[in-house]
Amino acid sequence: xxxxxxxxxxxxxxxxxxxxxxxxxxxxxxxxxxxxxxxxxxxxxxxxxxxxxxxxxxxxxxxxxxxxxxxxxxxxxxxxxxxxxxxxxxxxxxxxxxxxxxxxxxxxxxx
Amino acid sequence: xxxxxxxxxxxxxxxxxxxxxxxxxxxxxxxxxxxxxxxxxxxxxxxxxxxxxxxxxxxxxxxxxxxxxxxxxxxxxxxxxxxxxxxxxxxxxxxxxxxxxxxxxxxxxxxxxx
Numbered sequence: 001x002x003x004x005x006x007x008x009x010x011x012x013x014x015x016x017x018x019x020x021x022x023x024x025x026x027x028x029x030x031x032x033x034x035x036x037x038x039x040x041x042x043x044x045x046x047x048x049x050x051x052x053x054x055x056x057x058x059x060x061x062x063x064x065x066x067x068x069x070x071x072x073x074x075x076x077x078x079x080x081x082x083x084x085x086x087x088x089x090x091x092x093x094x095x096x097x098x099x100x101x102x103x104x105x106x107x108x109x110x111x
Numbered sequence: 112x113x114x115x116x117x118x119x120x121x122x123x124x125x126x127x128x129x130x131x132x133x134x135x136x137x138x139x140x141x142x143x144x145x146x147x148x149x150x151x152x153x154x155x156x157x158x159x160x161x162x163x164x165x166x167x168x169x170x171x172x173x174x175x176x177x178x179x180x181x182x183x184x185x186x187x188x189x190x191x192x193x194x195x196x197x198x199x200x201x202x203x204x205x206x207x208x209x210x211x212x213x214x215x216x217x218x219x220x221x222x223x224x225x
Contacts, residue, residue: 006153014125024123031144040219041218041219042115042201042216042217042219043154043201043203043204043214044214044216044217045214045215070123071161088153088154098156098159098169098170099214100153100170101146101153101154101155102153103151103152103153104152104153
């Protein structure tokens, strides 16, 4: 079962613009993580936000979490061509020691 | 530090053949994981090992077995490969015992079963 679902599935923007990706989930969570995957590579952890946090920043990344709506968003500001990748949200499932990944958003940043 | 390494990078099998995917990490992590990623989808957990000597099933364990050989190594075995197991397989590790620990991923093994 997929807990997190990203929206949109694909996003194409110009360099310098901001990119926003959304993630929705179904059950209660303790935390939500965002990962990035370059084509043909493994995933790289970007940021984690806990259920008692509403917003978190890391460099050009801003993550928000709305537990009442069971949704999160990842904002990448001043995007670069090197940001082109797939972005996945991942949620824990309470007591189960498992991360459940969404199907991802494919971001293309055009130079 | 090599991080998480996986071998082989690519493999083609015929239906019914067996093989073992190898994974090793040099970060002294307690927990290790095996995922599969199908086209256009996120990762699905096959098996994980919270600590040396323990293994547990994930979301899609059928058709697979695992061995946590020691703290560094975690292997995934396909006893009788099926076309439905064509996928990209990722190994990951994390340092602590908490599920919210950051996971570090290997580069993946692309497996095709004919």
